[in-house]
Amino acid sequence: MTLATAFGFFGHALLLAVTAALLVRNRITSGRSRLVVAVAVVALAAVPLGGLPALAYLRGGFGDLSITTVALLALALVRNVSGRMWMPERDRWVLLAGTGLVALLFYPLALGLGPFDPYAAGFTSPLMVGALALLFAAALWRGLPWVAAIILLGVAGWLGGVLESSNLWDYLLDPLVAVYAVIDSVGRVRARLRGSVQTQ
Amino acid sequence: MKTFTAPASPVWRGALWLAGGVVFAGAFWRVGAQSETGGFAVSPPITAAVGPARYESRKLSHDTVPFAHSVTAIEVPGRGLVAFWYGGTREGSKDSAIYSAVFDAARGAWGPENSVITRPELERALHRSIRKIGNPVAWRGRDNRLWLFFVSASIGGWSGSAVNVMQSADGGHSWSAPERLITSPFLNVSTLVKGPAFEFADGSIGLPVYHELVGKFGELLRVDSDGRVAAKQRLAWGQYSLQPAIVPQSATDAVGFMRYSGDAPGRVLFFHSGDGGRNWSAPEKLELPNPNAAVAAVRAPDGGLLLAFNNQEGNRDNLSLAHSADGRHWRVIHVVEDTRGRTADGRTGEFSYPWLMQTADGNFHLMYTVDKQRIRHVLFSGAWLRERLR
Numbered sequence: 001m002t003l004a005t006a007f008g009f010f011g012h013a014l015l016l017a018v019t020a021a022l023l024v025r026n027r028i029t030s031g032r033s034r035l036v037v038a039v040a041v042v043a044l045a046a047v048p049l050g051g052l053p054a055l056a057y058l059r060g061g062f063g064d065l066s067i068t069t070v071a072l073l074a075l076a077l078v079r080n081v082s083g084r085m086w087m088p089e090r091d092r093w094v095l096l097a098g099t100g101l102v103a104l105l106f107y108p109l110a111l112g113l114g115p116f117d118p119y120a121a122g123f124t125s126p127l128m129v130g131a132l133a134l135l136f137a138a139a140l141w142r143g144l145p146w147v148a149a150i151i152l153l154g155v156a157g158w159l160g161g162v163l164e165s166s167n168l169w170d171y172l173l174d175p176l177v178a179v180y181a182v183i184d185s186v187g188r189v190r191a192r193l194r195g196s197v198q199t200q
Numbered sequence: 201m202k203t204f205t206a207p208a209s210p211v212w213r214g215a216l217w218l219a220g221g222v223v224f225a226g227a228f229w230r231v232g233a234q235s236e237t238g239g240f241a242v243s244p245p246i247t248a249a250v251g252p253a254r255y256e257s258r259k260l261s262h263d264t265v266p267f268a269h270s271v272t273a274i275e276v277p278g279r280g281l282v283a284f285w286y287g288g289t290r291e292g293s294k295d296s297a298i299y300s301a302v303f304d305a306a307r308g309a310w311g312p313e314n315s316v317i318t319r320p321e322l323e324r325a326l327h328r329s330i331r332k333i334g335n336p337v338a339w340r341g342r343d344n345r346l347w348l349f350f351v352s353a354s355i356g357g358w359s360g361s362a363v364n365v366m367q368s369a370d371g372g373h374s375w376s377a378p379e380r381l382i383t384s385p386f387l388n389v390s391t392l393v394k395g396p397a398f399e400f401a402d403g404s405i406g407l408p409v410y411h412e413l414v415g416k417f418g419e420l421l422r423v424d425s426d427g428r429v430a431a432k433q434r435l436a437w438g439q440y441s442l443q444p445a446i447v448p449q450s451a452t453d454a455v456g457f458m459r460y461s462g463d464a465p466g467r468v469l470f471f472h473s474g475d476g477g478r479n480w481s482a483p484e485k486l487e488l489p490n491p492n493a494a495v496a497a498v499r500a501p502d503g504g505l506l507l508a509f510n511n512q513e514g515n516r517d518n519l520s521l522a523h524s525a526d527g528r529h530w531r532v533i534h535v536v537e538d539t540r541g542r543t544a545d546g547r548t549g550e551f552s553y554p555w556l557m558q559t560a561d562g563n564f565h566l567m568y569t570v571d572k573q574r575i576r577h578v579l580f581s582g583a584w585l586r587e588r589l590r
Contacts, residue, residue: 005327051320052329060329060354063388110385112415112437119385120432126231133224140216148216156223159230165382166428175386 004064004164011065012058013042014073015176021080031081038077064163066174067154068099091146093188094139096181098147103178106169122169129155129168234430237422238401239476240448241342246562246582247501253584260301260310260567260575267291268299269552270394271567271575274338274346275559276371280305283567284316284336284348285575292332292357294319298350300372303577310577317378322352322364325377329354334361339397339405346372347427349381349407351392359413360389365427381429383421389413391421394494394553395445398454404430406477408444408456418444418458420477436483438462441469443494447505452476455527457495457507458483466490466513470527488522488530489513496556498564501582502589508536508554508566519551519568523589533588536566536578551576 017038028034045054065073072095079085087095110119121128132151139148154171157163163170260283261268268287276282281303288296297318302311323330336350346368351361363383366375383391390413398406405423410416418435435444440462448454454477458469467485488509493516495509504525511520511532519537522530539549554568564585566578 001327009327052323052327056323056327057329059327060323061387063382107386111413112411112417112434115434115437117432117434120434123429123431124231124234126228129224129227129231132227133220136220136224140213140220145213145216148220152216152220152223155227156219159223159226163382164380165388166430167382167385169385170382173385 003162007162008059008064008164009055011070011073012055012062013045014070014077015058015065016045016055017042018073018076018080021077025080031083035081038081062176063174064165064170066177067157067162067171068095068150069174069177071150071153072177072180087146091144093185094144095147095150097185097188099173099177100181100185103173103181106173107175107178110169119167119169122167132168132172235402237404237477239451240406240454241399241401241403242448242450245499245501245503246558246560251581251583253587254563254579254581255584256308256579258309258577258579260577261285261287261299262301262310262313263574264299264313265289265295267293267572268575269569269572270335271553271555271569272336272338272396273555273557273565273567274340275557276340276346277344279371281559281565282338282372283310283575283577284338284350285569286334286336286350288332291572292334292353294332296333298333298336298348316348316375317350317366319352322378326364326380331355334358335392335394337393337395337397337407339407341405341425342399342403344371345369347397347405348375349393349397353389355387355389358392360387361392362388363391363393363407363409365423367427379427381421381423381427383409383429383432384411386413391419392443394443395496396555396557398446398448400477401451406446408435408446410442410444412442415439416461417441418456418483420444420446420480433477433480435471435480436469441483444471445495445497447497447499449499449503455497455505456480457497459492459494460485460490461492464513466492468495468507468509472527486528486530491515494553496554496566498556498558500585500589501562506556506564506585508556508568510551511535512540516550516552519554521566521588533585536568537570 020041021034021038136148136151158168158171265287267290271285273283284300298316299313300316301313330352334351339347348366353361363381364378366378368375390411391409395408407421410418416439417437418441420433422431424430442459444458446456454473456471468488468490469483470486471481471483473480493510497507500506507522510516511518517539521534522532524530537551552569556566558564562582570576
């Protein structure tokens with residue numbers, strides 16, 4: 001099993017663990033017990049069913065998750081089982097809002113809406129690396145160290161080849177985090193608007 | 201809720217700045233180290249046409265399975281002509297596999313077909329679920345290493361396909377474990393292969409591919425010697441072009457053809473590059489009809505081009521050969537198959553997915569699918585072709 005395969009399975013294992021922990025959070029109040037449930041679900045998903053474990057079907061359907069998604073899932077799991085929120089809310093909001101905005105522009109173009117393919121830049125473009133370096137620096141300068149750290153992890157993962165892909169975009173973005181980011185951002189905006197309407 | 205504040209401390213931020221410097225320096229070095237392709241790698245055209253005019257048609261596949269489709273072939277030193285295709289109980293069935301056979305030139309017949317990789321074998325190798333296997337494209341590098349690109353789908357139909365690759369260092373007797381090419385950001389779906397690969401001057405492989413999920417358009421991948429995708433170009437966009445076939449003609453020039461899947465009239469699409477593949481022209485319709493079907497092209501000994509295509513807009517019951525000096529203006533020189541209105545029961549044949557190539561002895565080989573059931577092989581010599589071009 002290659003490093004990329006192992007990391008691919010790790011991402012989906014984390015997804016299952018977080019999902020399981022979230023589903024039982026109202027019934028099981030102990031963080032440790034939720035962790036046990038999460039681990040048990042992952043262990044079950046690793047058992048071969050008809051030749052392949054459930055994790056492999058997840059991987060076949062969804063491909064490997066980006067470093068951004070894996071980092072957010074890890075933080076979500078820590079939050080769920082320990083009650084600690086490692087990433088400040090401001091960093092989380094900026095990361096998800098930025099991810100959602102980029103995804104709304106990126107995916108239609110990458111899937112063929114027009115002649116320009118932004119995905120191609122992820123193979124060779126120094127401009128893309130430069131833009132990410134600027135984003136990293138801006139995030140760190142503006143007091144958003146978690147945003148900077150996640151960008152850095154994505155680029156470092158690309159350099160280390162921890163995923164099957166050789167495209168930098170795949171380390172930063174995937175459909176799962178894109179959908180989550182858009183839903184989360186829209187929800188926040190609506191909540192803010194509702195809140196400002198109520199105070200009037 | 202408690203918040204872990206360590207990353208906000210000066211030590212952590214200093215560490216992040218330092219790590220950022222190292223990582224981004226590495227990233228800039230990596231993109232900076234990527235070299236230009238150096239243009240197309242093109243051998244002089246094979247003009248040897250010794251011997252009589254030959255035109256032979258024979259079965260290639262042996263009906264081991266009811267469905268066979270999408271043939272590709274390469275010439276392998278020490279083995280001769282080796283063909284690959286995919287087959288099974290039906291298109292997209294769970295028992296689909298990539299098959300291979302070797303042409304025995306002395307006997308003038310194809311040897312028995314062998315399974316190269318099956319769907320369950322691919323699943324186990326890739327550690328992911330696979331629903332079906334499809335279109336293969338074979339390529340031989342300058343180091344005689346063989347590459348077999350082929351598609352597979354884990355979810356949905358063929359529009360959900362991804363490309364896999366295996367390599368062989370022993371002429372196709374054994375193959376490396378397959379690896380997945382990641383070519384698309386959306387679940388890595390909808391990249392398929394059909395047209396032949398070619399070589400860039402730096403040894404990397406140009407692999408024409410196409411997308412057919414949201415739109416239908418041709419693309420070009422550059423695959424490095426490690427089998428990783430190094431670059432990707434969009435050859436068209438919209439809903440009307442598929443299955444590019446590219447023929448390099450010199451270090452700087454190449455022409456390409458695509459299947460047309462848009463509104464009538466259906467015509468073969470033509471595009472070209474004059475700068476070694478850095479840029480490609482927008483596709484334009486030729487006069488040649490196209491019934492939303494694949495075409496195949498190869499260089500002719502006179503420096504022109506040969507094209508195998510279905511010479512009508514309606515369906516695929518005619519397969520013809522045409523010649524051109526410039527890629528734009530064509531003359532049909534031979535009808536390979538034509539069952540229009542000729543079968544007793546009213547059914548017409550389907551002749552599709554042609555593969556056209558020339559071997560080192562100067563002979564040409566046209567292979568194609570018949571009725572999505574079997575593969576047929578037509579061999580014609582340079583002398584036969586010369587007679588047709590007079």
